[in-house]
Amino acid sequence: xxxYIIRRILLVxxxxxxxxxxxxxxxxxxxxxxxxxxxxxxxxxSEIERLREELGLNKPIFIxxxxxxxxxxRGDLGRSIMTRESVFKEVIHRFPATIELSLFAIxxxxxxxxxxxxxxxxxxxxxxxxxxxxxALGGVSMPIFWLGLMLIWIGALILGWFPPSGRIGVDIxxxxxxxxxxxxxxxxxxFKAFFNALHHLLLPGIALSTVPMAIIARMTRSSMLEVLxxxxxxxSYAKGLPKRKIIYRSALKNALIPVxxxxxxxxxxxxxxxxxTETIFSWPGLGRLVYDAIMARDYPLVQGCILxxxxxxxxxxxxxxxxxxxxDPRIRYE
Amino acid sequence: MRRVLIILLxxxxxxxxxxxxxxxxxxxxxxxxxxxxxxxxxxxxxxxESLRVTHQIFDTLVKYKETNTEVVPNLATSWTVSxxxxxxxxxxxxxxxxxxxTPFNAEAVKFNFDRWRxxxxxxxxxxxxxxxxxxxxxxxxxxxSVDVVDEYTIKIILEKPCAPFLSNLAMTCFAIASPxxxxxxxxxxxxxxxxTGAFKFVSWTKGDRIVLEANKEYWxxxxxxxxxxxxxxxxxxxxxxxLEAGTIDIMDGVNPEDVERAKQNPNLQVILRPSLNVGxxxxxxxxxxxxxxxxxxxxxxxxxxxxxxxxxxxxGLAIVAKNPIPPSLWGYNDKIEDYPYDPQKAKQLLxxxxxxxGFKTTLWAMPVPRxxxxxxxKLAEAVQSYLKAVGIDAEIVTYDWGTYLQKTENGEHDMxxxxxxxxxxxxxxxxxxxxxxxxxxxxxxxxxxxxxxDELHEILxxxxxxxxxxxxxxLYEKACEIVHRDAPWVIIAHTTPPVVAKKTVxxxxxxxxxxxPLYRVWKE
Numbered sequence: 001x002x003x004y005i006i007r008r009i010l011l012v013x014x015x016x017x018x019x020x021x022x023x024x025x026x027x028x029x030x031x032x033x034x035x036x037x038x039x040x041x042x043x044x045x046s047e048i049e050r051l052r053e054e055l056g057l058n059k060p061i062f063i064x065x066x067x068x069x070x071x072x073x074r075g076d077l078g079r080s081i082m083t084r085e086s087v088f089k090e091v092i093h094r095f096p097a098t099i100e101l102s103l104f105a106i107x108x109x110x111x112x113x114x115x116x117x118x119x120x121x122x123x124x125x126x127x128x129x130x131x132x133x134x135x136a137l138g139g140v141s142m143p144i145f146w147l148g149l150m151l152i153w154i155g156a157l158i159l160g161w162f163p164p165s166g167r168i169g170v171d172i173x174x175x176x177x178x179x180x181x182x183x184x185x186x187x188x189x190x191f192k193a194f195f196n197a198l199h200h201l202l203l204p205g206i207a208l209s210t211v212p213m214a215i216i217a218r219m220t221r222s223s224m225l226e227v228l229x230x231x232x233x234x235x236s237y238a239k240g241l242p243k244r245k246i247i248y249r250s251a252l253k254n255a256l257i258p259v260x261x262x263x264x265x266x267x268x269x270x271x272x273x274x275x276x277t278e279t280i281f282s283w284p285g286l287g288r289l290v291y292d293a294i295m296a297r298d299y300p301l302v303q304g305c306i307l308x309x310x311x312x313x314x315x316x317x318x319x320x321x322x323x324x325x326x327x328d329p330r331i332r333y334e
Numbered sequence: 335m336r337r338v339l340i341i342l343l344x345x346x347x348x349x350x351x352x353x354x355x356x357x358x359x360x361x362x363x364x365x366x367x368x369x370x371x372x373x374x375x376x377x378x379x380x381x382x383e384s385l386r387v388t389h390q391i392f393d394t395l396v397k398y399k400e401t402n403t404e405v406v407p408n409l410a411t412s413w414t415v416s417x418x419x420x421x422x423x424x425x426x427x428x429x430x431x432x433x434x435x436t437p438f439n440a441e442a443v444k445f446n447f448d449r450w451r452x453x454x455x456x457x458x459x460x461x462x463x464x465x466x467x468x469x470x471x472x473x474x475x476x477x478x479s480v481d482v483v484d485e486y487t488i489k490i491i492l493e494k495p496c497a498p499f500l501s502n503l504a505m506t507c508f509a510i511a512s513p514x515x516x517x518x519x520x521x522x523x524x525x526x527x528x529x530t531g532a533f534k535f536v537s538w539t540k541g542d543r544i545v546l547e548a549n550k551e552y553w554x555x556x557x558x559x560x561x562x563x564x565x566x567x568x569x570x571x572x573x574x575x576x577l578e579a580g581t582i583d584i585m586d587g588v589n590p591e592d593v594e595r596a597k598q599n600p601n602l603q604v605i606l607r608p609s610l611n612v613g614x615x616x617x618x619x620x621x622x623x624x625x626x627x628x629x630x631x632x633x634x635x636x637x638x639x640x641x642x643x644x645x646x647x648x649x650g651l652a653i654v655a656k657n658p659i660p661p662s663l664w665g666y667n668d669k670i671e672d673y674p675y676d677p678q679k680a681k682q683l684l685x686x687x688x689x690x691x692g693f694k695t696t697l698w699a700m701p702v703p704r705x706x707x708x709x710x711x712k713l714a715e716a717v718q719s720y721l722k723a724v725g726i727d728a729e730i731v732t733y734d735w736g737t738y739l740q741k742t743e744n745g746e747h748d749m750x751x752x753x754x755x756x757x758x759x760x761x762x763x764x765x766x767x768x769x770x771x772x773x774x775x776x777x778x779x780x781x782x783x784x785x786x787x788d789e790l791h792e793i794l795x796x797x798x799x800x801x802x803x804x805x806x807x808x809l810y811e812k813a814c815e816i817v818h819r820d821a822p823w824v825i826i827a828h829t830t831p832p833v834v835a836k837k838t839v840x841x842x843x844x845x846x847x848x849x850x851p852l853y854r855v856w857k858e
Contacts, residue, residue: 036736045778047462082372083524084461093540149571156579164576167542170364170563176539282567284541291568292369292541 001325008321012314019310023303024068028061034299054079055300077307078300080293087304090289095308096179097167098278098285102270104205109213110263114256116213117220121255122247124225132217139214148207148280155203162203165282169196204281208274212266219262224255257328264320271316272309357840357856362561366573366582370541370566373524376509377450378461385506386849387544387564391433392509392529395424395443396500400843400850401608402662403759404803405500409438409510409530419495419801426486430553432512433534440482445513447480447490457516460524465507469758470496495799497806498760505758506849532557532853541566548853557853558841577602577834583857584835584842590648596834603837607844608662609828612655612764613706613753615717616783616823620745628687630821633749634673636680636724642716643827646709652829657814658764660828662846664803665761665810670818680724692725698742698750699732705829706753713826714751742782750782759847761810766794769817785822 028034035051055078056064071077077087120132156164168174168181174193177184182201185194227233228251236246273286282288286305293301369383376388397408410424430438449457450466451474463473470476476493483489492499502508515528527535532554533546544564548557565582567573574592576582578599586607588596596602617624617633624630639654656672659665684692699714700707707713714730721728728749733741742750756763766773771786773779790813797809817823833844838858844850 033736033740036740090540145569149569149575152572152575156581157575160579164579164581165567165572166565166581170362170543170565170581280569280572282542282565282569282572284539284566288541288568295369296372 004325005322008318012318015314016311019314020069020072020307021065023306023310024065026303026306072307077304080301081298082296082301087300090301091286091304091308093179094284094286094289097283098271098273098287100180100182101201101204101208101283101285102267104201105208105270106212106263106267108205109209109216109266113213113216114220114259116217118224118247118252120217120221121224121228133221136214136217139210142210144207144276145280147210148277151203151207163200167197167200167283168193172196204277204283207281208270208277212270215266216259216262219259220255223258224251227251227255257324260327261320261324264316268313268316271312273305357558358858359558359856360560361857362563363559363584363839363852363855363857364563364565364582366565366567366576366585368566368568368570368573368587371544373461374527374535374538375460375524376507377463377466378524379507380464382848388509388527389506389849390533390546390562390852391527391531391535392511393531394504394506394509396504398504398759398845398847403501403846404664405504415801419799420492422490422492422499423483424488426488427553428486430530431551432515432528432530433549434512434515434528436512436514438510438530439485440488442513443488443510444480444482446510447477449516451475451477459521465505469502469505497798497801498758498762501758501760506847532851533562552853554853558856559852562852583839584833586831586833588832588834590651593648593651593832593834601837603835605833605835605842605844606830607833608846609653609660609830610662610756610759610846610848611706611753612658612660612828613751613826614823615749615751615826617749618745618747618782618784619822620784621748623687623689623693624748626687627820628683629689631673632680632683632687632724633721634821634824635676635683637717637720637824638675639826640675642713645716646713647827647829648708651832652827655825655828658769658817658823658825659761660846663759663761665807667811667814670814677724684724692727694727695748696731697728698738698747699730700751701732701738702735704753705755705831706827707751710751743777743779745776745779745782745784752782762794762798765810765813766798769822770794783822785820787816787820790816
């Protein structure tokens with residue numbers, strides 16, 4: 001067990017090196033002089049020279065990477081071109097909004113996805129199975145910018161049930177402590193703010209949950225179908241246990257193992273910041289930051305966002321893999 | 335009974351008039367916009383979304399009139415200029431206080447100017463002070479010294495005369511900030527802005543909103559609104575739905591198709607911002623055959639600008655251009671008669687120039703949409719087909735934006751699309767930057783037609799050194815004529831970006847420069 005965990009952790013190092021190299025090389029892949037592109041229409045040549053100096057563009061590329069890596073390890077990801085603030089600070093500041101939205105979306109997706117998967121698996125080939133699987137296909141393939149706008153149009157304009165976008169109403173005063181609005185409103189005992197923030201979470205949460213929901217539903221279904229054909233399930237039936245008990249007690253536990261991996265991976269994806277969802281619902285998270293940074297050609301900021309989200313993704317995967325070892329004893333002996 | 339009824343009717347009448355005409359106090363205005371501000375230190379930003387907010391928090395010494403770019407008093411109540419145009423003396427408004435209680439006086443003005451212009455000043459921090467560099471020619475640039483004469487008089491001495499000096503000072507970026515606050519917050523001043531403006535800064539949630547509240551002691555009178563909230567909602571369609579749902583009061587950056595929808599919505603109004611930009615097609619006069627006037631004229635005749643503007647700039651959202659400056663600027667020459675669309679005439683001119691069968695060339699298309707050219711690729715394709723119709727075979731070329739700017743400044747193009755958005759509302763900011771021979775230098779050209787007219791140069795330099803506005807206006811009208819005659823460009827369009835607001839929002843007057851004070855705005 002310990003050996004497995006150590007090996008798994010060691011494996012993270014080359015992956016992170018690769019990630020850092022990729023995000024480093026990004027700025028150098030742009031055609032033309034990056035300093036010139038960053039500064040735009042009116043830059044003077046002295047400004048361009050100064051930025052080249054600041055970005056270290058005058059040194060050989062390998063040296064540049066070593067310097068970049070050394071700084072990154074100390075949490076120094078450079079300064080944002082737009083605000084001149086530390087990239088690390090900017091990125092960390094936006095993270096809570098994304099975590100809040102991702103958590104909501106992944107919980108919703110897991111709950112609905114697993115339920116739908118079980119129902120489909122226990123009625124294979126039926127009308128309900130087909131409906132669920134077709135909806136899941138739709139969920140994976142629906143473009144989020146379209147779905148998002150539709151949700152706003154129907155949910156906010158036609159029905160008027162939800163606020164169209166944003167994280168909290170303009171009339172709500174919330175003292176921000178952790179920047180997790182739900183948490184902050186509980187800490188300060190501001191329940192009006194809590195429900196308002198929750199209300200604002202619903203539409204973007206639904207939009208963001210569709211893809212993972214569909215994937216989880218499909219995964220649950222196929223894994224469940226496989227488990228249901230195994231001998232111990234047959235034995236349970238033979239023993240005369242009620243179907244409900246067999247499915248939820250005996251089958252589900254084993255069927256969920258691959259589903260957990262999928263949930264972990266999807267959660268990792270979401271934490272990288274859903275650019276589309278956050279942009280459409282003007283959710284001030286990491287995805288919005290990436291979007292703004294790209295629009296402003298703020299390359300150090302884009303770099304920082306990529307590095308952070310890739311690192312988070314790698315670590316979520318690591319955690320899932322380790323959890324996996326606990327849940328499924330077979331993994332350790334590999 | 336009848337009398338009572340009549341009195342009641344009269345009262346009702348008076349009441350209803352009062353209701354619609356008398357501004358109401360109070361309320362919050364929620365402004366929806368595409369992006370967040372970058373910094374709230376006006377001298378250290380160049381983006382409109384920052385300046386839109388700082389415009390409310392800070393005041394400048396002089397300001398633009400409500401609807402055009404004429405300069406009027408603001409924190410300075412009057413001024414005089416010496417005969418050699420080098421010494422400017424400003425009388426300052428008395429009894430004005432910054433939001434933190436610091437008194438506004440000549441010392442405060444000097445503090446700001448010294449911070450802006452002197453790179454060794456201990457408070458020269460927070461950014462690159464870009465606009466000081468652009469407008470005053472570097473650091474310290476043309477401003478030699480700034481001296482306190484007495485508590486409410488300040489004297490600014492220039493290295494050489496500068497006719498657009500006042501227009502420059504009216505720019506939102508040259509706003510006077512509280513010296514106390516700059517000393518207190520240092521590098522973080524941009525997150526804690528303190529000015530003398532109509533609204534005080536309350537809070538800023540990055541990527542989400544900025545909240546301002548009314549400055550009850552504002553020297554020009556208490557604002558009507560209690561609060562302004564600037565919300566950033568990046569997606570144009572989502573922002574428009576917010577407006578339809580009523581969660582925001584006003585927005586800009588409207589999709590053309592949503593403008594049509596807004597016009598049909600009884601609760602919404604569309605307001606057009608007067609243009610301060612120009613989109614053009616420059617012909618590189620350093621290259622054959624564009625050195626030939628007849629060729630340049632032929633191209634002007636060959637292109638149906640009206641059709642282009644209607645098709646690619648959004649219906650009613652742009653006007654066809656005939657001068658290099660937009661009509662909101664003084665010096666605009668309305669007597670100019672634009673070249674009509676006349677392909678026959680174009681062919682004839684080409685034949686006279688020695689190209690009866692046309693020629694081969696390249697047409698450079700901008701890779702990114704800009705306010706003055708919202709659909710660059712389609713515009714280039716349309717122009718290509720107009721040229722084809724008169725026998726000119728133009729191949730479309732494009733590069734990434736950085737390279738595009740670099741190569742056009744270097745004069746590597748034949749014909750290239752580009753444009754300009756004005757900074758200070760002075761015609762010099764268009765003519766000199768874009769068409770003077772001083773700026774036709776390879777490698778850093780603003781004049782990418784490489785049009786070198788001594789006649790124009792003489793007029794532009796003269797207009798830079800006199801400060802009488804009427805006289806200057808005449809010179810720029812003449813400049814319009816010269817440019818029209820020499821035709822270094824096909825001048826295409828001036829765009830008028832739409833702002834959509836609820837009908838309950840009153841007195842919102844968009845300014846050509848892109849931001850406007852909101853203290854006169856009120857809500858029903």
